[in-house]
Amino acid sequence: MRGVQADLVIRAPRAIIDGRERPAVVSVREGRIVAVDAFDAAAGDGGDGGADGARVVELTDDEVLLPGLVDTHVHVNEPGRTDWEGFDSATRAAAAGGVTTIIDMPLNSIPSTVTVDALRAKQEVAAPQVHVDVGFWGGAVPDHLSDIEALHEAGVFGFKCFLADSGVEEFPPLDPDQFRAAMTKTARLGALLIVHAEDAGTLEAAVPASGRAYGDFLASRPPTAEDVAIGLVIDVTRETGGRSHVLHLSSASALGSLHAARAEGLDLSVESCPHYLALDADEIADGATQFKCCPPIRDHTNQDELWAGLAAGDIDFVVSDHSPSTADLKQFDVGDFGLAWGGIASLQLGLPAMWSAARERGHTLADVVRWMATATADRVGLTHKGRLAVGADADFVVFAPEEEWVVDVTALHHKNPVSAWADHNLHGQVRQTWLHGIPITNDSAPGGRLLTRGQR
Incomplete structure (x- = not known):
């Protein structure tokens, strides 16, 4: 000093x-x-x-100072579905898990963030509640492609779209022609188009999800659905010169085409999630719908290949895809994977879950910081976050990497005690989180800021 x-x-x-x-x-x-x-x-x-x-x-x-994590894939659900989650509970959970910046997805709130008015409504409800810094994605849906320019001007960090059913009627998917139209617009703006990449036709041809057997659910979302959709993303990125990002990669068989596309110089990035990297299909019991997510958690061989892709740099970073719901939507009484809501609540658990898996595979805590803080921040233009460097925001995590603990979902800040991580033994405990040089405690007043693209 x-x-x-x-x-x-x-x-x-x-x-x-x-x-x-x-x-x-x-x-x-x-x-x-x-x-x-x-x-x-x-x-x-x-x-x-x-x-x-x-x-x-x-x-x-026994403590390590980390930069605050930047989680660019979080479903807060407010306004509209605040019984699932909300800005107060989500950002408290983020802080408790060492996450100091989140980017909120445009669904499953009502309204979806597909117009400037919807963005303003979400910002208004978020502003007095957030305990960490929060930015927002816009949505690209068929009836609102004309709103992309205005949302970009309003400061969203990019645009999310689906290539298959999103699970909520207010956020419909794009067909291939609409997807090309959307990326033509985002390419002209220099905006990032982030894609739930599962092919609708492939899913429609598969056996529909139904019943308690996890194997049957897995067959209903085959890897080829991701592979075909990712092929479309690559083709349209090439055609338009746009910027694209593949969300929550689950299929390792897509890694070869992704590697080739990036070697070609396409502006294409890829994420995966702790549940794909630390959980596998072999440990999911029939009827255990807390593990349902789309795309699904696949087998251990696939998981090994995802880790190889992460180590090689073919997967850029790791995010939570925090997608919570109420317990009744998980259909625990019948355990039917066809009826249950698909999503895993993990915002507070991403760092210890990822570290627990990474350490077993010989990776370092520095690797985890790169995957969950620096690379995520850089991709969305928040280069003053996700690092301990002069000029960066003073967002810190005090982390005890050797401390072991068992997940009690009732003790988490998530609004609903439902998670695939329940009762898992994890390594690594967040002992303190600081935002802008101020410690966040259970008694702290909301001190987070609302972020817009390009803001310092």
Whole structure:
């Protein structure tokens, strides 16, 4: 901190900086990082009254200082379906899980974020409630392609579309011609088009989902549905020169075509999720509809290939796809995968779930930070987040990577105690989360900000 005026100094024997773990002293002024120094650069007393009047926080040897995670795939559902989730509960859960920035999906709120008026309504209800920073995706649906330009001007981070049924009638899918029209518009704007890539025709030809057998549900969403849809995304990205992103990749058989498309120079990115990387079909019992999501959790061999794609850089990052619901929508009384809502609530659990799986495969905590903080932030233009660097927002996570615990869904901040992670043993506990240099506690007033694209 030599020569730097700071109001907060964090002394961390272990911190993730520039892609590796090392000791560091991180100095903060007015919510931003102003210095990252060697560990012996400043002395602290472990409390208030450090050098230059700064508050000094000393981390213990079993704690690692991480940048706040950036989760770009979260369904908050407010307004309209706030019995499923809402901005207060979702952002409390995010903070408890080390996530300091989320980008909210345009569905399953009512109305969907497909017009500027709908965006303003969502921002108005969110503003007094958020405990972390929140941005918004716009939606690309057949009757509102003409609204894309206005939503882009209003500051959404890009546009989401489906190539198959979304599960809610107010957010219909695009057919191939409509998809081309949408990406032609987003390419002209330089906007990102993010795609739920399952092919409607392939799904219609498959055996419909019905009954308690997970194997039957898996057969109803075959890998070819993803592979065909991803082929369309690649073709249209090439044709239009647009920017595209494949959401929640589940099918490892698509990795070859994705690798080739990126090698060709197409502006195409790919995400996956902790449930695809840490859960597999072999452990899902018949009737266990808490595991239903679309695309589905596939077998262990597929999972191994997803990890290989992540390690090789063919998958860019990992996000939660937090998609909660009330317990009754999961149809636990009958356990019918055809009737149950498809979605996994995991916003508070993504970091420990991902770290638990990554450590077993020889990956480091620095890898997890890259996949869940830096790369996500960079793809949506939030380059002042997701890193411990001078000029970045002072969004921090104090993480104890060796601490083991068992998930009690009733103790989470999610509005409904329903999750595929219930009773799982995980490594890694978030001990504290800081937003703009201020610790978030259970008693904290909402201190998050609403973000727009290009905002600093």
